[in-house]
Amino acid sequence: MDAAPQIIKTNVGIVGGGPAGLMLSHLLSRAGIDNIVIEKRDHDTIHNTHRAGILEAGSVKMLTDTGVDGRVLTEGHRHDGIDLRFNGVSHRLDFQELVGESVWLYPQNEVFVDLAAARKRDGGDVRFSVTDSEVLDLETDVPKIRFIDADGQRFEVHADSIAGTDGSQGICKRAIPAEERTDNFIAYPFAWFGILTQAPPSAPELIYANSEHGFALISQRNESVQRMYFQCDPTEDVSDWTEDQIWNELQKRVDGPDGFTLKRGPIFEKMVLPFRSYVCEPMRYGNLFLAGDAGHTVPPTGAKGLNLALADVKVLFDAIEMFYATGSRDLLDGYSDNALERVWKAQNFSYWMTSMLHSRNDHSSFERKRIQGELNSVVTSRYGQQYLAEAYTGWPHG
Ligand SMILES: Cc1cc2nc3c(=O)[nH]c(=O)nc-3n(C[C@H](O)[C@H](O)[C@H](O)COP(=O)(O)OP(=O)(O)OC[C@H]3O[C@@H](n4cnc5c(N)ncnc54)[C@H](O)[C@@H]3O)c2cc1C
Structure with a gap:
């Protein structure tokens, strides 16, 4: 016993x-x-x-x-801010100027x-x-x-x-x-394909990109390691993707007239994150x-x-x-x-x-255009930007 x-x-x-x-x-x-x-x-x-x-x-x-x-x-x-990027154009939200906070x-x-x-x-x-x-x-x-x-x-x-x-x-x-x-509980019909890469930062702050190919997040870790994600199917298998395919997929989601180009490097971690x-x-x-x-x-x-x-x-x-x-x-x-x-x-x-930045296979052209209207409403309205900035930097601990 x-x-x-x-x-x-x-x-x-x-x-x-x-x-x-x-x-x-x-x-x-x-x-x-x-x-x-x-x-x-x-x-x-x-x-x-x-x-x-x-x-x-x-x-x-x-x-x-x-x-x-x-x-x-x-x-x-x-x-002190993030970029919202859609139609290939970046719009910076300046948290300090909007709500006096940072992350x-x-x-x-x-x-x-x-x-x-x-x-x-x-x-x-x-x-x-x-x-x-x-x-x-x-x-x-x-x-x-x-x-x-x-x-x-x-x-x-x-x-x-x-x-x-x-x-x-x-x-x-x-x-x-x-x-x-x-x-x-709700599950979403998409996931994030995440990578860690040995590369210099592509941008000084996070870029949340909505594109016709789906969402991408360009994030950072430090001077030599970066974190990036792109929207994928929840059943995606990371081993099916070569490094070139991953970089091309990320790049096409941030392409725009400003010629913004991701800084590439070896990818040392790949994972799928269900939503x-x-x-x-x-x-x-x-x-x-x-x-x-x-x-x-x-x-x-x-x-x-x-x-x-x-x-x-x-x-x-x-x-x-x-x-x-x-x-x-x-x-x-x-x-x-x-x-x-x-x-x-x-x-x-x-x-x-999540819903404003991602695309769904079942979206009609109406829904795709409505999302563009929603993103535009945020970046052209001080109140819209302030709501996002306040929520992102965090409500005070009560
Ligand atoms: C892959 C991934 C990526 C993420 N990315 C982001 C992001 O970019 N931004 C963001 O805000 N959030 C992100 N999150 C969510 C964030 O990591 C969590 O919200 C955060 O970890 C919550 O902290 P926690 O302490 O509540 O839970 P956890 O960090 O999960 O800690 C719970 C701990 O409990 C332990 N445990 C479990 N069962 C037992 C048991 N029976 N007995 C003893 N110990 C047990 C676990 O081992 C674990 O260490 C991500 C989550 C995952 C999984």
Whole structure:
């Protein structure tokens, strides 16, 4: 018979050590609230997984003001705008001039490295490479997490609350009984073909391009590595594409009378990113609180996924902190409604950017022309530009 699990008593048990889980752990520890993070992957695997790259001003403030690290400011790049490009013509939206804000280009895997280092520096309890994790007794005063650590030792965490920050494929949301949650979900009939390339930047800021051949995003990483995407079929197989074919496909989506030409280089990563929008309602069940991708996913067009995860964490942290400071459960009880307010605004923005910039096979000529009208409405209206700039740089954390 297996030995009984070792019991760990703590205030908050956190399932998932991505940006949401580690940031929550960091904030809680700073407030003197005991917590443990369990993460199924190892540090280096997460470090080497390339995902989001754009941080809202509020996300940057969370990293710098709470003493995670200032690397985002020294190694990240401040972007004061983006280009919307259609009919081969670029229209720059100047975020500083429109709303007085900026975003930062700083890859998610570096955010992870900074957060993991800060947890280590501050003596945080983060268990990587765990297996067999499960959550139980969620509707009781002592919700629990069971897991086996990297050395094969079994543990049972007894907490006051559990944060489900285990991403879109995690266990926490599925632990909410189906009759207690609504899964709001749509899939899009396209995906992004993404590449990482060893090349100099083709442009100083992100270019979101709508073209008759479909969407393309020209993004950056640093001086020598660039990130680019083009719209593709969700069933596309990256191994069917040669480097020349990829570059030609990207180039024809940004071609225009200005002769804009992409700077090419060797491609060292290729992936297909399916597009989905999902929201779990409510984001709470008993003493389980979902945050980040565990509670919702957005298509990447508006660069909201990572930022939304950190915004949830701020709302959840405020609620937990109030509980330990005053004994009041008011903010915990309001957590789901409060977090969902921003989530649905971000869902709307991501959906809007996605539908305005992508083409669909079932689009009539009317719909194609209407989209041109929509893009034109944005770039010729200060109010249209301001809405996009405000949403892209991020609403204030409330
Ligand atoms: C390929 C890709 C590209 C993306 N590009 C963009 C982009 O350009 N812009 C943007 O804004 N967003 C993008 N996103 C979304 C963004 O990466 C997410 O929104 C962000 O990672 C959310 O952070 P999180 O901490 O909530 O979840 P995650 O980063 O997914 O972290 C969850 C963690 O939980 C762990 N976990 C899962 N199950 C368990 C378990 N049972 N036990 C213990 N641990 C568990 C996982 O290993 C993971 O480390 C992209 C996502 C993907 C997949």
